[in-house]
Amino acid sequence: MVRRIFNHENAIYLLLLPSLAGLALFFLVPFGISMFYASVDNVVSRQFVGINNLVNTWNNLAFQLAMRNTLTFMGVSIPLIMALALLLALLVRPVSPRARRLLMVFFLLPLVIPSGSMVFFWRALISVNGMINRMFFTYDGTAMPTDWLNSPHALWFVIGIFIWKNAGFNMILFQAGLDFIPKDYYEYASIEGAGKLRQFRIVTLTYLGPTFLLVFILSVVNSFKVFREIYLLTGTHPNHSIYLLQHFLNNQFANLNYQLMASASFFTFGFIFILVLGMYWLQQRQTYI
Amino acid sequence: MEKMSIIIKAFVFAFVAIALMCLSSCGRGGREYTEETTQTNGPTETGTPEPSPPDTAPATITLTISTPEVFTPVLREAERLANLGHFGQLGQTLQLEITDYDVLGWEDSMVRFNTMFMSGSGYDLFVVDNHPLWNYSRSGMLTDIYTLIDRCHVLNRDNFYTNVLEAFEYRGQLLSIPLNFGFTYTGVNSTLPQPFIDRYMEYETISHTELFAFYHDLKAAYPGGFDHMNISYDTIITWAVGFNINEFIDADARSINLANIQFTNFLEDYRSAISHSWSNHISVRSGGFVLSKPMLDERVRGYVFNTAGIALRPWEALFELEDPPFLHYIPLTDGLGRLAIDNFSSMLPIGNRAVAVSAGANQDTAWVLIRYLIDVVADTDISGTFPLVGQIGLNSLKTSIVKEGFEDRARRGLNHVFDYAERMQYQLVPYVGQGTEGGRERQIENAVARLQQYNAMPVVQRPYLPQQPDGAFLWNFIYGAIEAQDLARQWQNQLSLWLIE
Numbered sequence: 001m002v003r004r005i006f007n008h009e010n011a012i013y014l015l016l017l018p019s020l021a022g023l024a025l026f027f028l029v030p031f032g033i034s035m036f037y038a039s040v041d042n043v044v045s046r047q048f049v050g051i052n053n054l055v056n057t058w059n060n061l062a063f064q065l066a067m068r069n070t071l072t073f074m075g076v077s078i079p080l081i082m083a084l085a086l087l088l089a090l091l092v093r094p095v096s097p098r099a100r101r102l103l104m105v106f107f108l109l110p111l112v113i114p115s116g117s118m119v120f121f122w123r124a125l126i127s128v129n130g131m132i133n134r135m136f137f138t139y140d141g142t143a144m145p146t147d148w149l150n151s152p153h154a155l156w157f158v159i160g161i162f163i164w165k166n167a168g169f170n171m172i173l174f175q176a177g178l179d180f181i182p183k184d185y186y187e188y189a190s191i192e193g194a195g196k197l198r199q200f201r202i203v204t205l206t207y208l209g210p211t212f213l214l215v216f217i218l219s220v221v222n223s224f225k226v227f228r229e230i231y232l233l234t235g236t237h238p239n240h241s242i243y244l245l246q247h248f249l250n251n252q253f254a255n256l257n258y259q260l261m262a263s264a265s266f267f268t269f270g271f272i273f274i275l276v277l278g279m280y281w282l283q284q285r286q287t288y289i
Numbered sequence: 290m291e292k293m294s295i296i297i298k299a300f301v302f303a304f305v306a307i308a309l310m311c312l313s314s315c316g317r318g319g320r321e322y323t324e325e326t327t328q329t330n331g332p333t334e335t336g337t338p339e340p341s342p343p344d345t346a347p348a349t350i351t352l353t354i355s356t357p358e359v360f361t362p363v364l365r366e367a368e369r370l371a372n373l374g375h376f377g378q379l380g381q382t383l384q385l386e387i388t389d390y391d392v393l394g395w396e397d398s399m400v401r402f403n404t405m406f407m408s409g410s411g412y413d414l415f416v417v418d419n420h421p422l423w424n425y426s427r428s429g430m431l432t433d434i435y436t437l438i439d440r441c442h443v444l445n446r447d448n449f450y451t452n453v454l455e456a457f458e459y460r461g462q463l464l465s466i467p468l469n470f471g472f473t474y475t476g477v478n479s480t481l482p483q484p485f486i487d488r489y490m491e492y493e494t495i496s497h498t499e500l501f502a503f504y505h506d507l508k509a510a511y512p513g514g515f516d517h518m519n520i521s522y523d524t525i526i527t528w529a530v531g532f533n534i535n536e537f538i539d540a541d542a543r544s545i546n547l548a549n550i551q552f553t554n555f556l557e558d559y560r561s562a563i564s565h566s567w568s569n570h571i572s573v574r575s576g577g578f579v580l581s582k583p584m585l586d587e588r589v590r591g592y593v594f595n596t597a598g599i600a601l602r603p604w605e606a607l608f609e610l611e612d613p614p615f616l617h618y619i620p621l622t623d624g625l626g627r628l629a630i631d632n633f634s635s636m637l638p639i640g641n642r643a644v645a646v647s648a649g650a651n652q653d654t655a656w657v658l659i660r661y662l663i664d665v666v667a668d669t670d671i672s673g674t675f676p677l678v679g680q681i682g683l684n685s686l687k688t689s690i691v692k693e694g695f696e697d698r699a700r701r702g703l704n705h706v707f708d709y710a711e712r713m714q715y716q717l718v719p720y721v722g723q724g725t726e727g728g729r730e731r732q733i734e735n736a737v738a739r740l741q742q743y744n745a746m747p748v749v750q751r752p753y754l755p756q757q758p759d760g761a762f763l764w765n766f767i768y769g770a771i772e773a774q775d776l777a778r779q780w781q782n783q784l785s786l787w788l789i790e
Contacts, residue, residue, distance in 0.1 A: 062790040
């Protein structure tokens with residue numbers, strides 16, 4: 001009887017149960033509640049207002065700015081970090097296993113440093129009285145130091161922080177992907193007359209497809225996490241150029257405006273969903289040799 | 290076998306569904322709480338609950354309130370009076386469930402309020418200072434108090450100082466009602482050269498900009514003297530900046546324009562005026578006692594202005610004194626000549642307070658309580674309900690938001706200042722006519738007339754600045770690390786975001 005209950009198929013569902021419950025409790029339910037808030041006038045009277053909140057959010061200038069900045073940030077930082085991580089993975093590949101392990105630890109360090117400590121470092125580096133200003137700019141009394149995080153260049157610093165923190169992890173993922181490509185493929189390509197560049201394009205890039213998808217999804221997720229560092233560095237209302245969607249969500253929560261917050265969450269979800277779906281579709285369409 | 294598989298699948302999905310339903314119901318708590326606390330008496334024509342038959346009326350009505358701790362005794366007194374009066378007649382009991390919050394920790398408190406609302410609970414009333422309630426207007430979680438006033442037949446809008454209510458409005462909504470109000474009075478050092486005394490005497494009110502101009506002209510004429518500038522009893526720069534920043538903010542249009550020469554000039558003026566001393570607070574008291582004239586003269590030497598705000602300052606601010614250290618105390622204004630409503634005494638039990646009502650609250654009961662609160666706050670100085678030394682005379686500089694009884698209250702309050710001063714044998718600077726018949730009355734009548742004149746003038750609230758712009762940028766500016774233009778640009782950047790959110 002017991003064996004019948006815990007047969008292979010049922011065991012799958014039973015083992016999935018805690019995970020499903022957790023997913024429901026901590027993701028689906030909050031998402032459902034958010035969608036509910038997005039469709040009512042406020043959380044007290046809770047009158048259904050249809051898509052009014054979505055329209056208001058879409059027309060909100062702060063939301064538009066946050067969306068624009070988030071897209072710009074992702075559009076620049078994700079391709080950059082993926083390219084850099086792949087480059088690092090390729091560069092590290094030929095070295096000895098021992099050196100490789102050391103390099104991996106080195107590249108992973110930024111990921112394990114607590115945000116607070118990291119922010120302290122970045123602040124010391126880029127604040128008005130920070131090292132960059134001291135090292136590269138001398139003041140003759142006519143020029144004033146630059147507050148980089150409140151300058152038009154602020155976005156580049158945020159991109160820098162993001163890449164510095166996450167490139168190592170992505171590099172390891174690419175390394176794992178590279179390890180899975182059989183060496184025979186390169187030999188076949190070589191026999192067929194393909195040069196190194198062509199081998200890279202035809203073999204490496206093609207067979208790294210699933211890794212690319214994984215790195216892309218994780219980079220998208222991590223790009224949202226960069227808010228923590230920006231928030232610690234610049235607070236709730238940073239320079240316009242680094243005002244991201246999370247700032248908007250966070251500040252709407254502080255303003256008790258759950259409707260706008262929930263609507264913005266809806267747009268964010270939709271945006272990520274379409275993005276990931278698109279990438280998945282692209283990856284599915286990829287043809288192998 | 291197949292059946293068992295179906296059962297297990299059903300169990301998994303049922304578990305998930307139950308989890309969904311359980312959590313969904315969490316968000317309904319607030320609604321249910323509100324309904325539970327609502328009396329059986331609905332809104333009536335008078336805006337107050339009609340007496341209900343004893344067998345149906347709830348015995349106890351509960352209101353939850355979040356308040357700065359120092360205000361709790363005032364709320365308890367209003368609760369006591371309401372139970373003796375309105376609710377006692379109805380055979381009911383009003384019970385206040387009070388939660389204190391740190392008056393300086395509004396931001397943290399808001400996070401707590403938010404999570405409470407999200408989890409389905411929340412407060413019926415909030416006692417606030419000068420908080421950016423308009424920022425919460427779009428959430429629909431606060432009651433427009435005009436609707437409560439309009440429903441009430443005991444009081445209508447004309448019974449209130451509408452100029453003050455308008456200063457608290459946002460897009461026609463009154464999201465919090467001030468219980469009282471007052472202004473910041475600034476006097477000038479009486480030992481200044483006569484031309485400057487004469488110049489100051491020409492002002493009926495004065496703005497920060499005019500204060501700076503006066504100060505700089507004085508410094509230009511007498512470079513070696515008057516090292517300090519005291520424009521407030523507590524010279525926190527952001528408060529002064531707040532008053533002045535007001536004219537550059539359009540809260541209705543949600544726009545701000547700090548990147549202009551007037552504002553940067555103001556910042557530069559301010560920096561040059563205050564850079565000599567940050568803690569330039571003149572206290573007429575020492576160890577709990579008011580200083581004697583010679584000691585005070587010694588202390589105030591070098592200060593150009595002084596501000597009367599708390600304690601026995603009505604004596605200085607409102608009465609004509611013989612040979613005072615500072616004279617001609619006049620209200621501060623913003624750049625547009627509107628009297629700046631003072632909120633400097635937020636740490637005291639009274640001072641300026643406002644009350645906001647949650648949209649989910651029992652609104653009729655809340656309004657009854659607010660009416661009692663207005664009375665308690667207005668009478669506090671007279672009745673000595675909360676006799677702390679620091680607040681004696683304070684309400685003589687304040688006016689209840691309800692017009693009725695102003696003159697009577699003001700006279701009694703000012704008389705109380707005299708009585709208290711005599712009883713405590715403070716060595717105050719004597720007033721003109723002291724010891725003569727009718728001398729005190731003349732002083733009081735003059736003071737009442739002045740207060741009445743000020744109360745009728747256009748007024749403005751100091752705009753709330755988020756905490757962030759008050760910090761590092763400002764200090765960088767004060768210490769010369771950045772220029773006024775940089776500070777203005779940074780604040781412009783931050784505040785403009787804050788406004789459009």
